[in-house]
Amino acid sequence: MKKRLATVSLAGCFGCHTSFLDMDERILELLKLVEFDRTPLNDFKKFKKRCDIGLVEGGCCNEENVHTLQEFRKNCDVLVAIGQCAIMGGLPVMRNAIMHAEDPLRECLETAYMNSPTVYNASNDIPNDPALPLILDKVYTCAEVVKIDYQIPGCPPSGDTFWQTMVALLKGTAADLPYGLIKYD
Amino acid sequence: METATREKDIMSNFIVFKIDGVEVKGKAGQTIMDAADEAGIYIPRLCDVEGLEPQGSCRVCTVKVNGRPAAACTQPAADGIEVENKTLEILNWRRDLIRMLFHEGNHLCPICEASGRCELQAMAYRLGILQPAKYPYLQPVRPIDASHPDILLDTNRCIRCGRCIRASKDIDGKNVFGYVGRGIHKRVGVNGKDLAHTNVHLDDRSIALGTCPVGCIIRKGLGFFAPIGQREFDRGPIGSNIEKAELKRGKK
Numbered sequence: 001m002k003k004r005l006a007t008v009s010l011a012g013c014f015g016c017h018t019s020f021l022d023m024d025e026r027i028l029e030l031l032k033l034v035e036f037d038r039t040p041l042n043d044f045k046k047f048k049k050r051c052d053i054g055l056v057e058g059g060c061c062n063e064e065n066v067h068t069l070q071e072f073r074k075n076c077d078v079l080v081a082i083g084q085c086a087i088m089g090g091l092p093v094m095r096n097a098i099m100h101a102e103d104p105l106r107e108c109l110e111t112a113y114m115n116s117p118t119v120y121n122a123s124n125d126i127p128n129d130p131a132l133p134l135i136l137d138k139v140y141t142c143a144e145v146v147k148i149d150y151q152i153p154g155c156p157p158s159g160d161t162f163w164q165t166m167v168a169l170l171k172g173t174a175a176d177l178p179y180g181l182i183k184y185d
Numbered sequence: 186m187e188t189a190t191r192e193k194d195i196m197s198n199f200i201v202f203k204i205d206g207v208e209v210k211g212k213a214g215q216t217i218m219d220a221a222d223e224a225g226i227y228i229p230r231l232c233d234v235e236g237l238e239p240q241g242s243c244r245v246c247t248v249k250v251n252g253r254p255a256a257a258c259t260q261p262a263a264d265g266i267e268v269e270n271k272t273l274e275i276l277n278w279r280r281d282l283i284r285m286l287f288h289e290g291n292h293l294c295p296i297c298e299a300s301g302r303c304e305l306q307a308m309a310y311r312l313g314i315l316q317p318a319k320y321p322y323l324q325p326v327r328p329i330d331a332s333h334p335d336i337l338l339d340t341n342r343c344i345r346c347g348r349c350i351r352a353s354k355d356i357d358g359k360n361v362f363g364y365v366g367r368g369i370h371k372r373v374g375v376n377g378k379d380l381a382h383t384n385v386h387l388d389d390r391s392i393a394l395g396t397c398p399v400g401c402i403i404r405k406g407l408g409f410f411a412p413i414g415q416r417e418f419d420r421g422p423i424g425s426n427i428e429k430a431e432l433k434r435g436k437k
Contacts, residue, residue, distance in 0.1 A: 081317065084295050088322060097291055097324040143317050151317045155295035174316070179422055182310045184294035185301065
């Protein structure tokens with residue numbers, strides 16, 4: 001019986017997913033043991049069945065991220081936070097504290113869409129289309145929103161790290177990474 | 186004649202104690218850390234560095250001396266003591282201390298110039314910190330001081346080890362840096378309105394590479410000088426120079 005694997009990228013850059021593919025031809029070995037459920041790799045948007053393993057890239061910066069993450073927690077036996085964004089917020093989390101503003105979210109949006117020297121924005125609006133998910137007051141780590149079972153650090157974790165992690169997860173244990181594979185950058 | 190007597194004195198002042206069951210020879214008056222370093226046994230540390238007076242504030246070097254916790258960098262070694270260094274209990278204390286430092290400041294390794302040569306990060310690697318921590322990220326709002334033409338202070342990354350303070354006071358004789366506030370509000374301040382209004386100089390030991398263990402004191406114009414893969418702790422874990430020194434001695 002193959003294990004079911006789901007992956008998702010929340011407030012991340014898809015670098016971790018790209019790095020997942022860096023396990024190269026070993027992915028064929030992996031596919032003998034694993035069947036993908038929803039993942040950007042096969043473009044399925046909804047869960048088909050309950051999954052054994054869920055890999056989450058990125059933290060939560062908007063409402064949709066939170067809903068997706070909660071859905072992953074509901075549908076996955078083991079949930080793993082992958083990469084620095086999922087673990088501690090990564091680059092998006094810079095808007096929480098490093099902005100030094102009274103209202104960091106407003107300053108972040110105004111800098112991005114209005115005040116930067118290279119911005120051309122004739123209407124001087126911040127995007128507010130109803131189709132856009134509501135931005136959260138700050139960026140939350142995955143562990144602040146749901147229970148996370150394991151975390152794999154890296155920006156992104158290397159292909160070898162992903163391989164060792166998957167091998168360990170399929171055995172039902174935590175990955176015991178050697179020195180060279182523990183990276184926070 | 187005088188030196189000969191002194192040497193004789195030192196010779197007779199040898200002490201012998203055990204670290205994790207291994208016999209270590211030291212001199213009377215030496216700290217446990219110094220004796221361990223000479224014996225090629227690495228005790229993890231952050232606030233202590235070669236050339237500065239030990240301060241014993243980070244507690245990462247905590248060991249058990251005859252069953253009681255003590256900071257190895259300030260605790261004098263004594264004849265016959267039994268020191269525990271590599272037990273799981275102490276490893277977990279150290280992991281918790283390092284985790285708390287990560288959670289207390291804004292340590293964004295992916296954007297940090299010091300990544301790869303940062304001792305806090307290297308210590309986390311060495312201690313194998315992988316699992317989710319139970320602590321919240323405090324995400325404090327801390328200032329950046331870019332006033333000086335050659336030096337940048339990003340206090341988001343400061344771990345208050347006091348290495349710049351001691352270097353400035355004891356070696357440069359300038360007192361450019363100093364502690365301000367108490368408890369969680371304790372921070373490192375500068376002796377002036379900002380760094381540009383102090384007499385700090387690029388040649389000072391306090392801002393030399395290797396004095397600040399993290400990326401708080403940054404030398405402008407030097408950014409990312411070592412490529413990924415060739416940075417200090419890409420080559421080997423922190424403390425391997427101390428362990429390797431013993432290997433070399435053993436071969437002789």
